[in-house]
Amino acid sequence: MRIRLRGVVIMVAAVAAVTVCVTAVSMSAGQAPAAGAQPYRAPRATDGHPDLNGIWQAFVTADWDVQAHPSNPGPHPETMGVYGAQPGGMSIVEGGELPYRPEALAKKKANFDKRMISSVTNDPTRFDTGDPEIECFRSGVPRSNYMPFPFQIFQNASQIQIVYEYKGQIRTIYMNPHLEAANESWMGWANGRWDGDTLVVENTDFNDKTWFDRAGNYHSDALKVTERYTPISPYHLQYEATIDDPKVFTRPWKMSFPLYRRIEPNIQLIEFNCVPFVEELVYGPLGLYKKQPK
Amino acid sequence: MRRQVLVSLGVVALVALVASWVPVAAQGQAGATTPNAKSGGTGGTANAKFVWDPTAPAPADWTPPRTPWGDPDVQGYYLNTSYTPLERPANLAGKAMYTVEEAIAAFKVQVAQDAEVDPTTVHYDWKEYGMEAWQSPIRPNRRTALVTDPPDGRIPPITEEARKRQAARQAAEQAKGADVQSPGMYTRCITGNGGPPRIQGGVTVESQIFQSPGYAVISIMSGDTRVIPLDGRAHLPSNIKTYLGDARGHFEGNTLVVETTNFNDERNWRGSGSGMHLTERFTMANANTLKYEFTVNDPTTWTKPWSAEAPVPKIEPPLYEFACHEMNYGVINWTKGSQIREKEGIGPNGRADVFREEAEK
Numbered sequence: 279m280r281i282r283l284r285g286v287v288i289m290v291a292a293v294a295a296v297t298v299c300v301t302a303v304s305m306s307a308g309q310a311p312a313a314g315a316q317p318y319r320a321p322r323a324t325d326g327h328p329d330l331n332g333i334w335q336a337f338v339t340a341d342w343d344v345q346a347h348p349s350n351p352g353p354h355p356e357t358m359g360v361y362g363a364q365p366g367g368m369s370i371v372e373g374g375e376l377p378y379r380p381e382a383l384a385k386k387k388a389n390f391d392k393r394m395i396s397s398v399t400n401d402p403t404r405f406d407t408g409d410p411e412i413e414c415f416r417s418g419v420p421r422s423n424y425m426p427f428p429f430q431i432f433q434n435a436s437q438i439q440i441v442y443e444y445k446g447q448i449r450t451i452y453m454n455p456h457l458e459a460a461n462e463s464w465m466g467w468a469n470g471r472w473d474g475d476t477l478v479v480e481n482t483d484f485n486d487k488t489w490f491d492r493a494g495n496y497h498s499d500a501l502k503v504t505e506r507y508t509p510i511s512p513y514h515l516q517y518e519a520t521i522d523d524p525k526v527f528t529r530p531w532k533m534s535f536p537l538y539r540r541i542e543p544n545i546q547l548i549e550f551n552c553v554p555f556v557e558e559l560v561y562g563p564l565g566l567y568k569k570q571p572k
Numbered sequence: 573m574r575r576q577v578l579v580s581l582g583v584v585a586l587v588a589l590v591a592s593w594v595p596v597a598a599q600g601q602a603g604a605t606t607p608n609a610k611s612g613g614t615g616g617t618a619n620a621k622f623v624w625d626p627t628a629p630a631p632a633d634w635t636p637p638r639t640p641w642g643d644p645d646v647q648g649y650y651l652n653t654s655y656t657p658l659e660r661p662a663n664l665a666g667k668a669m670y671t672v673e674e675a676i677a678a679f680k681v682q683v684a685q686d687a688e689v690d691p692t693t694v695h696y697d698w699k700e701y702g703m704e705a706w707q708s709p710i711r712p713n714r715r716t717a718l719v720t721d722p723p724d725g726r727i728p729p730i731t732e733e734a735r736k737r738q739a740a741r742q743a744a745e746q747a748k749g750a751d752v753q754s755p756g757m758y759t760r761c762i763t764g765n766g767g768p769p770r771i772q773g774g775v776t777v778e779s780q781i782f783q784s785p786g787y788a789v790i791s792i793m794s795g796d797t798r799v800i801p802l803d804g805r806a807h808l809p810s811n812i813k814t815y816l817g818d819a820r821g822h823f824e825g826n827t828l829v830v831e832t833t834n835f836n837d838e839r840n841w842r843g844s845g846s847g848m849h850l851t852e853r854f855t856m857a858n859a860n861t862l863k864y865e866f867t868v869n870d871p872t873t874w875t876k877p878w879s880a881e882a883p884v885p886k887i888e889p890p891l892y893e894f895a896c897h898e899m900n901y902g903v904i905n906w907t908k909g910s911q912i913r914e915k916e917g918i919g920p921n922g923r924a925d926v927f928r929e930e931a932e933k
Binding site for chain 2: 323324325331398399400401402405410413414415416430432433434435437439441445446447448450452457460461463464465487544546547548549551553554557561564566567568570
């Protein structure tokens with residue numbers, strides 16, 4: 279009897295374990311926890327707020343195009359082969375479509391056509407180059423968060439700094455006190471606050487020079503980006519950005535994707551100083567670059 | 573954008589720097605907590621307490637700060653510049669330290685000399701943004717030079733190997749002729765001030781040290797961001813060479829010690845090679861001053877290691893973005909000008925040499 283009872287207990291335990299496993303698998307596959315499930319409670323930093331410190335990375339193909347896109351051979355298959363090919367991917371935009379004003383949609387298409395054209399001049403009043411990324415320019419917000427590079431969050435109670443492997447570019451999120459921008463900039467100005475366990479960042483004071491992707495999606499200097507970073511497991515942040523730019527879009531729109539924690543024990547950002555990589559591209563057409571003998 | 577920053581920095585710099593220096597200077601005057609205030613002995617002038625005295629003990633009524641998680645706290649915004657020369661001038665041979673009165677007198681001379689600039693050159697100088705040198709938090713220094721070791725205050729001679737390396741570099745540059753790769757890291761917007769280490773003076777002088785559990789981050793406006801793990805991990809594999817090097821930090825008492833290796837050859841910092849080992853020590857000396865010490869060890873370049881020390885005053889936050897490479901028309905003008913000078917036969921870089929020295933001294 280005792281033996282039999284033990285068998286039943288083991289069976290019940292096994293069924294329970296399988297159920298837990300199945301639930302866990304379906305949760306991870308279906309992204310959001312089922313309704314009624316306990317929300318994830320993140321470990322705390324010394325100030326009592328969720329601890330977001332770590333190296334994170336998005337695994338989406340949105341840097342090619344934030345909207346749904348097929349794979350294609352990329353711009354230079356004759357020299358790059360598969361190295362330069364574009365993978366397909368789903369849209370990270372809520373509802374799929376970007377609500378462009380009609381004239382802005384035309385500019386997006388023109389952007390795509392000139393995306394690989396570098397036309398830097400010594401006239402500071404001119405800015406008619408293609409995708410800023412191809413020239414190693416600062417990549418702006420939110421694009422920096424879904425480029426194919428990791429980034430690292432450093433958090434204390436007064437500021438949160440985000441350092442991107444791409445270019446070593448940095449954003450400071452002022453938590454306490456909030457500070458004001460002096461001027462517009464590529465990476466904008468960020469003041470943050472906590473909404474429960476979600477870090478909310480209000481980004482303002484952007485210039486009009488960064489793009490959302492290599493497909494030519496763009497914004498104006500009226501851009502405001504509200505980001506939300508929510509821990510959903512020890513290894514994931516749910517990221518959401520609301521884009522408000524009445525000069526370019528008819529209404530605010532939202533993008534979202536998960537950020538994954540890089541858990542390799544030896545992970546660190548490796549310097550990606552791309553300026554020397556683009557000197558031939560940028561200055562060659564001006565006759566200012568001489569090839570070095572190999 | 574490299575040049576524009578100095579023109580249009582007018583807006584940012586005048587607002588940011590002047591606005592920030594004044595309150596810092598005012599704090600300095602109001603506070604009696606500088607180490608120099610306690611140093612006494614050598615000077616009785618009203619200005620004595622403003623003089624940096626590296627021999628003075630930390631203020632008795634001041635406790636070095638700690639972060640909420642218990643690490644020594646060296647965070648802040650800093651102005652990395654100085655009127656003190658890197659190497660001791662020949663006329664001060666044998667004299668490592670000024671008296672307080674001498675330090676103040678030397679400061680006044682240095683300020684006056686600094687104001688005498690060639691108006692035909694671009695003068696990259698933070699000091700132009702203050703109307704008066706005493707408005708900045710930079711103060712007279714009892715040291716006659718930043719170099720503290722060797723004891724003569726002079727950087728040791730370079731090795732034969734380094735001499736050959738430099739000669740080969742110059743020959744290659746002459747053969748190539750001026751192009752965008754001819755000027756240094758700063759003009760090309762590859763790094764903001766040529767370091768690390770951070771030599772006082774020159775350009776892009778504002779920096780921030782930020783700490784979170786397990787890390788320190790040192791950044792400057794133009795984005796030379798140094799991430800410094802404090803967990804004792806090994807350096808990167810030796811085949812990964814970088815402009816900023818691979819930094820590892822730890823604390824010794826109240827000092828953040830940072831060891832940096834894995835430098836690349838391209839950065840060519842003062843002729844150094846990729847085997848350079850840099851040790852930096854960051855210590856809060858008082859509430860408003862960070863003591864910055866560094867030792868450079870590169871046997872392929874210098875006959876022995878050498879060290880320097882500088883007081884680095886705090887400034888008010890924040891830093892503003894300096895998008896240097898984004899539309900760097902400065903390097904375009906520099907290169908075009910240099911190529912014209914080459915055609916005119918005025919040396920390989922002509923007038924531009926002056927600019928290069930200004931930018932990267």
